[in-house]
Amino acid sequence: xxxxxxxxxxxxxxxxxxxxxxxxxxxxxxxxxxxxxxxxxxxxxxxxxxxxxxxxxxxxxxxxxxxxxxxxxxxxxxxxxxxxxxxxxxxxxxxxxxxxxxxxxxxxxxxxxxxxxxxxxxxxxxxxxxxxxxxxxxxxxxxxxxxxxxxxxxxxxxxxxxxxxxxxxxxxxxxxxxxxxxxxxxxxxxxxxxxxxxxxxxxxxxxxxxxxxxxxxxxxxxxxxxxxxxxxxxxxxxxxxxxxxxxxxxxxxxxxxxxxxxxxxxxxxxxxxxxxxxxxxxxxxxxxxxxxxxxxxxxxxxxxxxxxxxxxxxxxxxxxxxxxxxxxxxxxxxxxxxxxxxxxxxxxxxxxxxxxxxxxxxxxxxxxxxxxxxxxxxxxxxxxxxxxxxxxxxxxx
Numbered sequence: 001x002x003x004x005x006x007x008x009x010x011x012x013x014x015x016x017x018x019x020x021x022x023x024x025x026x027x028x029x030x031x032x033x034x035x036x037x038x039x040x041x042x043x044x045x046x047x048x049x050x051x052x053x054x055x056x057x058x059x060x061x062x063x064x065x066x067x068x069x070x071x072x073x074x075x076x077x078x079x080x081x082x083x084x085x086x087x088x089x090x091x092x093x094x095x096x097x098x099x100x101x102x103x104x105x106x107x108x109x110x111x112x113x114x115x116x117x118x119x120x121x122x123x124x125x126x127x128x129x130x131x132x133x134x135x136x137x138x139x140x141x142x143x144x145x146x147x148x149x150x151x152x153x154x155x156x157x158x159x160x161x162x163x164x165x166x167x168x169x170x171x172x173x174x175x176x177x178x179x180x181x182x183x184x185x186x187x188x189x190x191x192x193x194x195x196x197x198x199x200x201x202x203x204x205x206x207x208x209x210x211x212x213x214x215x216x217x218x219x220x221x222x223x224x225x226x227x228x229x230x231x232x233x234x235x236x237x238x239x240x241x242x243x244x245x246x247x248x249x250x251x252x253x254x255x256x257x258x259x260x261x262x263x264x265x266x267x268x269x270x271x272x273x274x275x276x277x278x279x280x281x282x283x284x285x286x287x288x289x290x291x292x293x294x295x296x297x298x299x300x301x302x303x304x305x306x307x308x309x310x311x312x313x314x315x316x317x318x319x320x321x322x323x324x325x326x327x328x329x330x331x332x333x334x335x336x337x338x339x340x341x342x343x344x345x346x347x348x349x350x351x352x353x354x355x356x357x358x359x360x361x362x363x364x365x366x367x368x369x370x371x372x373x374x375x376x377x378x379x380x381x382x383x384x385x386x387x388x389x390x391x392x393x394x395x396x397x
Contacts, residue, residue, distance in 0.1 A: 038056075038058040039058050039059045039060075041058065041060060042060055042136075043060055043134060043135060043136050044057075044058060044060040044061030044062075044063075044064045044065065044133075044134070044135030044136070045057075045058045045060070045061060045132075045133070045134060045135075046058075046061050046076065046132075046133040046135070047122060047130060047131070047132055047133075048076055048093070048122075048130045048131045048133065049072075049129070049130040050128070050129070050130055051075070052075045052076055052077075052089075052093045052094070052130075052131070053072050053073065053074065053075055053076070054070055054072060054076050054079070055072060055130065057070055060135070061133075061135055064113075064115060064135055064137050065080060065082075065085060065135065066080075066081065066082070067079050067080060068080065068081050075090075075093075076089050076093065076133075077089040077090045077093070082106045082107065084104055084105060084106055084107075085104060085106060088102070088104050088117070092117075092119055093119070093131060097119075098119060098120050098121060099117065099118060099119040100118050101116045101117075101118055102116070102117050102118070103115070103116055103117075103138070104116075104117060112139075113137060113139045114137075114138050114139045114142055115135055115136065115137050115138065115139075116135070116136045116138045117133065117134070117135050118133070118134040119131055119132070119133050119134075120132050120134075165215045165218050168211075168215055169212065169215045169216070172208055172211055172212050172215070173212070175208055176205065176208050176209075176212075179201055179204060179205055179208070182201065183198065183201055186198070225273065225346065225347065225350050227270045227273055227347075227350045227351070228270055229268040229269060229270055229351065230268065230269070230270075231266040231267070231268060231374070232266060232267070232268075232269050232271055233264070233266055234264070234267060234269060234274070234299060234306060234308060234371070235260050235264060235299055237269070237271055237274055237275055237278070238258060238260075238278065238297055238299065238308070239258070240275060241275055241278045241279060241282065241297075242256050242258060242297070244279070245279070245282050245283075245286075248286065249286060249295065252286055252289065252290075252292060253291075253292030253293075254286055254289055254292055254293055254294065254295055255293075255294045255295070256295050256297070257294060257295065257296045257297070258296075258297050258298070258299075259296060259297070259298040259299070260298070260299045261299060261300045261301060264299055264301065264306065265301065265306065265373050265374075266374075267306050267371045267372070267373055267374065268351070268352075268371075268372075268374060269351060269371065270350075270351070273347045273350070273351075274347065274351065276343070276344075276347060277343070277344040277347040277348060277369070278297075278308070278310070280340040280341060280343060280344045281310045281341075281344060281367045282295065282297075282310060283340070284340060284341065285310060285312035285314060285365070285367075286312075288312055288314030288315050288316070288364075288365065289312055289313060289314040289315075290315075293312060293313035293314060293364075294312075294313050295310070295311070295312050295313075296309075296310075296311045296312075297309070297310050297311075298311070301373065304372060304373050304375065305370045305371060305372060305373060306370075306371045306372075306373055307368055307369070307370060307371075308368065308369040308371070309366055309367070309368045309369075310366065310367045310368075310369075311364065311365070311366040312364045312365055312366075313364045314364050314365060315361065315362065315364075316359045316360050316361040316362055316363050316364055316365055317357070317359040317360075317361070317365055318361055319360070322357060322359060325341050325357065326341050326342060326344075326345040326355075327342065348369055348371075351371055352371075352372055353369060353370050353371040353372065354369075354370040355367060355368065355369050355370070356368050356370070
């Protein structure tokens with residue numbers, strides 16, 4: 001197209017006025033397209049002349065750099081308020097050096113932003129005409145990179161920890177077997193005055209079992225869960241859990257009560273793992289009611305969620321501990337591993353859900369599991385009319 005315009009300039013005196021008007025219209029239309037393209041890109045673009053005055057600034061550059069006001073009569077840095085940017089552009093442009101992906105931190109009311117700036121020489125018709133500046137806000141990219149590095153580090157640490165735990169589990173099992181053999185030998189050959197020895201062996205066996213339980217829970221907590229979500233009825237899972245825990249609850253003088261809303265929807269769950277999560281919560285609730293009480297498990301819907309609430313009338317949790325209860329190895333029980341609620345939290349997250357807790361000393365606790373209710377798929381795009389006829393179609397396979 002450039003060649004067409006250059007050719008038209010050579011014979012401009014012979015072009016009729018209508019032809020000139022059409023050429024001008026064509027140039028204006030092309031410029032509008034170029035301007036729209038520059039303003040549509042998310043990256044900032046700035047063109048400066050040889051005096052470092054801005055000739056062109058697209059919308060993204062204005063948004064990222066936040067000019068005080070911009071004009072072609074002042075240098076680029078004189079029109080900026082951020083001191084880091086002022087220093088950077090003054091030094092880089094006057095040094096007339098090409099810069100590639102230099103990172104600069106700028107202060108904003110919402111926090112510090114990190115931008116990447118590249119400066120290259122602008123060449124027009126074989127001559128240096130100024131500078132082309134490319135600007136990219138990389139704050140979110142840096143945040144994602146940091147999260148990815150943390151996730152990779154955690155994954156490596158998890159793999160290492162799981163391997164160590166597995167190696168610990170094997171000798172524990174071996175020690176347990178050897179103690180059993182020693183017990184049988186002593187029972188068979190020595191019948192007198194060995195009661196203290198049996199007592200000590202029993203204590204060692206108990207500690208081995210305790211260590212083994214910690215290792216098993218730890219492995220369960222750190223290994224990826226093989227969760228398969230299918231549409232299922234949560235009330236059936238709760239009934240199974242209540243049947244399992246009824247006897248233990250009765251022994252502790254605790255009444256187990258269920259309250260279900262009618263016509264509850266099915267949700268996406270893994271029955272085995274959800275049952276494990278509920279058992280962990282209920283066992284904690286029973287432990288929190290040493291004098292007996294009532295444990296209520298309710299099911300209800302709210303907005304687009306199915307809520308499973310487990311409410312006890314126990315001793316409650318102090319406010320300063322509420323933020324710690326899902327942390328690994330945090331426990332208030334004398335013989336607790338501190339992994340039960342960590343595992344529960346992980347299971348609920350794998351269900352794309354949330355778990356919250358409300359509690360106060362002497363007033364009991366309520367753990368609430370929030371599970372998303374599947375929404376019906378939209379079969380077609382909505383039709384609208386804003387002066388243009390718009391049709392939407394959907395082909396079902």
